[in-house]
C-alpha cells in the first residue's frame with residue numbers, strides 16, 4: 001500500500017527522531033447516516049500520490065523534515081468499544097512524544113478516544129472543532145449515547161477538557177435543534193457559524209482567542225470535519241450541508257490557526273459518495289498543507 005506523500009513507513013514504537021507522523025483510523029461504525037469513512041485513510045493516501053513534497057502556498061518543503069506514515073490502527077470490526085480503546089491506546093503512545101500528529105479518520109466519533117488520549121497525557125488541552133455540525137446532541141439517534149453526532153458532548157463529559165477551551169468553527173447544520181447551540185453555549189463552548197467566518201473582524205477574534213488558548217495548554221488539537229466544506233468542494237462526506245466554505249477558505253483558516261496545533265484529525269470523508277475524487281483530493285491537500293503549517297517554523 002502506498003504511504004501518505006510517499007513518507008517512509010514506521011512502527012508506532014519507533015517514532016523517536018521523527019518531527020511528525022501520520023496515521024489512519026479506518027472506522028465508521030458510529031456514523032448515523034451514510035457510511036464510508038472507513039475507506040478514507042486509504043483514499044487520502046492514494047490521492048496524495050500525485051503531489052510533491054514542496055508546498056508553494058507556504059514555501060515549505062517536506063524534504064527538509066522527517067515525517068513517517070504509521071499506517072492504519074488495527075481495529076476490531078464489529079466491536080466498537082474495543083476499537084475505540086485501540087485508538088485511545090495508540091494515540092496515547094504517539095502523543096507522549098513531542099511529535100506533530102495527523103490522523104485520517106474515520107467518522108467523527110474517533111475524536112473521542114483521541115481527546116481522551118491527549119488529555120490523559122497533557123492534562124488541559126484546547127480543541128478546535130471545524131465542522132458544519134456541533135456534534136453536541138445528548139443522544140443521536142434517540143437512545144444512542146455514543147455516535148458521531150454526540151461526540152463533542154461525550155468528550156466534555158469524559159475528559160478534563162474545560163468547555164471554554166473548545167471553539168467550534170463553521171456551524172450551520174439544518175438538522176440541529178435550536179437547543180443544540182444554546183446547550184453548547186450554555187456549557188461555555190465558543191461557537192462561530194459559517195456565516196460569521198466571512199467577517200474579517202471575527203477571524204481576527206478567532207485568531208487571538210486561539211493564540212491565547214495555545215499559550216495556556218500543552219496540546220492543541222484541531223478536528224477538521226470535511227463537511228465544513230460546501231458539497232461543491234467535498235460531495236463525498238457522510239452528512240453534506242450546503243452553504244459551506246470553499247477549500248481555499250479552509251486552507252486560509254488553517255494557515256491562521258494551524259501554527260498553534262500539536263495534532264489534527266481529518267474526519268467524515270466518505271469515498272463511496274465522492275465525485276471525480278474531488279473530496280479525496282481536497283482532503284489530501286488539506287492534510288498536506290495543514291501539516292506543513294504545523295511544521296513550518298519549528299526549526
Ligand SMILES: [Mn+2]
Nearest residue numbers: 131133225227
Ligand atoms: Mn459534521
